[in-house]
Structure formats: structure tokens, C-alpha cells
Amino acid sequence: MNCEEYRQQLIQIDGILEACDDDQQKAELLSLKQNIEELLSLSAEPSNSLHHDPLDNEYSLFLAEMAKEEAAPRNPYKDIEGKKFRAPHAHRFGQTVYHNAMVCSVPSEIGNQDFEVRVLFLNPTHKEMLPCPYYFDIEKDCKFSDDKCRFSHGETVLYSSLREYVEPKFEFLTVGSWVLAKRSDNLWCRAKIKHISAGSCTIKFETQSKVEEVPLEHVFPMKSGDEESEEEDSDTETSAINRDEAIINTSLMNVPSNQALGEWEKHTKGIGSRLMRNMGYIVGAGLGRDGLGRVDPVPAIILPPGKSLDYCMKLKERRGDVNLFSADKKLKRRQRSTNFKPAQPKKDVFNVVNEALRTTSQSDGDKKERQRFRESLKVESEKKLNVTGLLLHENIIKCERAIEGYKETLGRSPEDSHVHKRLIDKITWKQDILKMLRAKSALLVQEQQTRLDRRKMTIF
Structure with missing residues (x-):
């Protein structure tokens, strides 16, 4: 700027x-x-001065530095600061999605074309994308680092990964169309338009039941026009058809399993199969989007209680049975043991006589045992009776469990084997003991009730 321009500015200032x-x-x-005026006085060269003013040298140096600054090479990518793009963001659940973003900083020195820029997302849909409240504050700084803060301090992405920003077309907004709307917590979520008015619209968020009215600047159309949406829908439909054909071809190569998937649903209404079918599952194919997952159903296993997993695996290897802990196998065993009916021996004269003599002698012995137990209870104290009752209850439970175990083992053994006969004898023996224990428990309860009645009669 020369002196004449400065003088023109002085005239304008005087007028103002x-x-x-x-x-x-x-x-x-x-x-x-x-x-x-001071600048004009310094830049003016005095005509009648014989010596050179030192301020002239300083001003000349200042102008030279300014010229060097203007002539220096400028970063050609510096102009993208403040511009809008579509930048990728890797969500915590593993999917990378492109979102609207603005470039907030570009490195001053660029070594190659594949450099990183820092962006801020314009329509943050998750908390880690939301700009930190202290990021734009000049006076206060966030006390957390970039990787520790719950909010975003700007995300670094490759410049080559940026895509062109697509301007939203609000003229295509209609009632029933899906949009991104800004909530009270500054996050943008999916919503459906219920009503459109001048400057605002009524929406219903996908995760909420109530209807809200928001201004149009807090609404972002998810699709930009009918042509683009139709093209996207056709591409999606074509890719879905191709994927289904590939899944069907893959399922034809699979060896069919002996157990059908969802066979247990014959006892239910089959809601699981209907849900899988609605989500695109093809019968005979594997699980997953591309049908490459598991084909056979996961078998249910029942491990013995109180045993470690290493013990169970070693037991399976030692037995050599892969289905040792299978739930279906155990269920069938239990059904066989429940429906088991021991073979009745042939009755002849000798068997009838022996059984009658055995029953008579056994019944006489049981009567004597019960009589001795009844007489011993009469001389015991109240505390001793309570302890005896507790021991009888524990022995009854142990005896019942032993009988159940013998019956389960009996269902797995052949009927004509020696083990089968020994198990029948053990079951009979345990049943006799259980009968005696229950009889003693009944006598004990009778003695306690007699003492209680006697005590009441004494009070009255």
C-alpha cells in the first residue's frame, strides 16, 4: 500500500x-x-535532510520479510480445513460406517499423499463421536487425554479415505420417511416423520414411544432423493438374491445330520424356528449371514456335580465314549429305569413255602426290633429324642438316594447278568432298611406326642 492510499484513508476517517x-x-x-499519520511520516523521505534515518532500514527489512512470506510455498491441502466430507468411523462393535464430518486440522508438513487429517463428525450417533465440551473452550482444557476421554477430541483419518459430502435434500422429506434427528443429549438417532410444518416437523424416535417436535435444522434426511434410494434398493435386492443362491448351493454340499435342527420344538410352539426363518435362515444351511456357520445343533451335556472339567474330559477319554455326558442319552437311561419292571420268578411249591417262611421270620424280627426301640425311647431325654429323630431323617434320605442309584444302574445292566441279580437283592435289602427306619421314625414321633399330651394334662 503506497502513501496515496494512506492519505485517502485519512480523508475517509475524517468524514466518519x-x-x-x-x-x-x-x-x-x-x-x-x-x-x-505516523506511518506516513516514517515512509516519507525528507528532501532537506542530509543524514539517513535508521527507521527506514527497519521498515525495508519488514517489507522484505513480508515478501518472503508471500513467496514461500504454501500447503496446497490447507484449503480443505473447514470443508465437509464423509469420513469413516470404526464403531466399538467392529463395523466401519461413513458419517458426515468436517476437517478441522491438516498437518503443516506433508511427506506423502497418504497423510492423516483430523475430523469432527457433524451428526454424531454415538457418544465417542460427540465433540468434547472443552474442545472449543479457549479458557479451559479437558483433563483427559484423547484416548481416555469419553467424548471426541477429533478423530484422525487418512485423507485418501475421505468421500465427497452429499448435501441433504430437504425437498424430498415426506411423512413416513426415515431421518436422523437430534436428541436432547446432542446425539443423532433414527426417527420417522409424523407431520411436517413450516420450520419444524413432528417425529417419533425409533427407541422411544412418544412423539416430539423438532426444528428442521435438527433433522437430516437419510436418503437423498427417490432415484438414489431406488438404486440402493435395487442393488441391495440383487446382492441378497445372489447371497441366497450361494447359501443354497453351499447347503446342498453339506452332509445331512442325524439330528434335525430344532427337533425339540415338537414339544413347543416352534417360535425359535419361525424367528430364524424370518431373519433369513435357510433350512439345511449353516448359521450366519453367508451360511458358513455351524450346521449341526449344539448338543446339550450334563456334567456330574462337584467335578472339574479336566476330570470329566479324562473320564470321557478313559471310557472312550464321546456321548458319555449327553443329555439325550441320560434322559433315555432315566426313562428306561423308570419304566423298568423286574422279572417275576417262577412260582412253584418250594418257592411259595420258602417265601412264606422268610416273610414270617423277617416279620417276627422286625416286630422285636421295633419293640426294643419303643422301650428304649421311654427312658431317653427330650434332647436325646430330638437328636435321634434328626439321625433317622438323614438315614432315610441316604437310603432313598441309594435305592434311586441302584434303580438307575439296574436299567443299564442286562436282565440275565449276574450284576442284574445282585442289584435286585441290594434294592430289596435297602427297601427293608428304609421300611424299618420309617417305622422307627413313626415310633419316635408317637413318643414325643405322648410326652407332649402328658405335659398338657399335668398343667391342667
């Missing part, structure tokens, strides 16, 4: 001062006028 009434603005204009 005459028409200005604000004292603060007048003071600023007078200060600016004084600075321009």
Missing part, C-alpha cells in the same frame, strides 16, 4: 468522525488516524 456520535468509536477512529 464528523458523522459519528459514539464516543468509543470516535476514540478508535482517532487512534487509527494517529497510527496512519
Whole structure:
């Protein structure tokens, strides 16, 4: 800028001062006028001066530095700062999605074309994408680092991964169309338009039941026009058809399993199969989007209680039975043991006589045992009776469990084997013991009730 331009500015300032009434603005204009006059006095070359002014050298150096600064090579990518793009964001659940973003900083020195830029997302859908409240605050800084803060301090992405920003077309907004809407927590979520008015619209968020009214600047269309949406829908439909054909071809190569998937649903209404079918599952194919997952159903196993997994695996290897802990196998065993009926021996004269003599002698012995137990209870204290009752209850439970175990083992053994006969004898023996224990328990309860009645009669 030459001296003539400075003089023109002084004339303009004088004109503004005459028409200005604000004292603060007048003071600023007078200060600016004084600075321009000093600059004119320094830049003017005195005609009658014989010595050289040292301020001229400083001003010349200042102009030279300014010229060097303007002539220096400028970063060609510096112009993208503040511009909008579509930037990728890797969500915590593993999927990478493109979102609207703005470039907030570009590195000053660029070594190659594949450099990183820092972006801020314009429509954050998750908390880690939301800009930190202290990011734009000049006076306060966030006490957390970039990787520790719950919010975003700007995300670094490759410049080559940026895509062109697509301007939203609000003219295509209609009632029933899906949009991204801004909530009270500054996050943008999917919503459906219920009503459109001047400057605002009524929406219903996908995760909420109530209807809200938001301004149009807090709404972002998810699709930009009918042509683009139709093209996307056709591409999606074509890819889905191709994927289904590939899944069917893969399922034809699979060896069919002996157990059908969902066979247990014959006892239910089959809601699981209907849900899988609605989600695109093809019968005979594997699980997953591409049908490459598991084909056979996961078998249910029942491990013995109180045993470690290493013990169970070693037991399976030692037995050599892969289905040792299979739930289906155990269920069938239990059904066989429940429906088992021991073979009745052939009855002849000798068997009838022996059984009658055995029963008579056994019944006489049981009567004597019960009589001795009844007489011993009469001389015991109350505390001793309670302890005896507790021991009888524990022995009854143990005896019942032993009988159940013998019956389960009996269902797995052949009927004509020696083990089968021994198990029958053990079951009979345990049943006799259980009968005696229950009889003793009944005598004990009778003795306690007799003492209680006697005590009541004494009180009255």
C-alpha cells in the first residue's frame, strides 16, 4: 500500500468522525488516524535532510520479510480445513460406517499423499463421536487425554479415505420417511416423520414411544432423493438374491445330520424356528449371514456335580465314549429305569413255602426290633429324642438316594447278568432298611406326642 492510499484513508476517517456520535468509536477512529499519520511520516523521505534515518532500514527489512512470506510455498491441502466430507468411523462393535464430518486440522508438513487429517463428525450417533465440551473452550482444557476421554477430541483419518459430502435434500422429506434427528443429549438417532410444518416437523424416535417436535435444522434426511434410494434398493435386492443362491448351493454340499435342527420344538410352539426363518435362515444351511456357520445343533451335556472339567474330559477319554455326558442319552437311561419292571420268578411249591417262611421270620424280627426301640425311647431325654429323630431323617434320605442309584444302574445292566441279580437283592435289602427306619421314625414321633399330651394334662 503506497502513501496515496494512506492519505485517502485519512480523508475517509475524517468524514466518519464528523458523522459519528459514539464516543468509543470516535476514540478508535482517532487512534487509527494517529497510527496512519505516523506511518506516513516514517515512509516519507525528507528532501532537506542530509543524514539517513535508521527507521527506514527497519521498515525495508519488514517489507522484505513480508515478501518472503508471500513467496514461500504454501500447503496446497490447507484449503480443505473447514470443508465437509464423509469420513469413516470404526464403531466399538467392529463395523466401519461413513458419517458426515468436517476437517478441522491438516498437518503443516506433508511427506506423502497418504497423510492423516483430523475430523469432527457433524451428526454424531454415538457418544465417542460427540465433540468434547472443552474442545472449543479457549479458557479451559479437558483433563483427559484423547484416548481416555469419553467424548471426541477429533478423530484422525487418512485423507485418501475421505468421500465427497452429499448435501441433504430437504425437498424430498415426506411423512413416513426415515431421518436422523437430534436428541436432547446432542446425539443423532433414527426417527420417522409424523407431520411436517413450516420450520419444524413432528417425529417419533425409533427407541422411544412418544412423539416430539423438532426444528428442521435438527433433522437430516437419510436418503437423498427417490432415484438414489431406488438404486440402493435395487442393488441391495440383487446382492441378497445372489447371497441366497450361494447359501443354497453351499447347503446342498453339506452332509445331512442325524439330528434335525430344532427337533425339540415338537414339544413347543416352534417360535425359535419361525424367528430364524424370518431373519433369513435357510433350512439345511449353516448359521450366519453367508451360511458358513455351524450346521449341526449344539448338543446339550450334563456334567456330574462337584467335578472339574479336566476330570470329566479324562473320564470321557478313559471310557472312550464321546456321548458319555449327553443329555439325550441320560434322559433315555432315566426313562428306561423308570419304566423298568423286574422279572417275576417262577412260582412253584418250594418257592411259595420258602417265601412264606422268610416273610414270617423277617416279620417276627422286625416286630422285636421295633419293640426294643419303643422301650428304649421311654427312658431317653427330650434332647436325646430330638437328636435321634434328626439321625433317622438323614438315614432315610441316604437310603432313598441309594435305592434311586441302584434303580438307575439296574436299567443299564442286562436282565440275565449276574450284576442284574445282585442289584435286585441290594434294592430289596435297602427297601427293608428304609421300611424299618420309617417305622422307627413313626415310633419316635408317637413318643414325643405322648410326652407332649402328658405335659398338657399335668398343667391342667
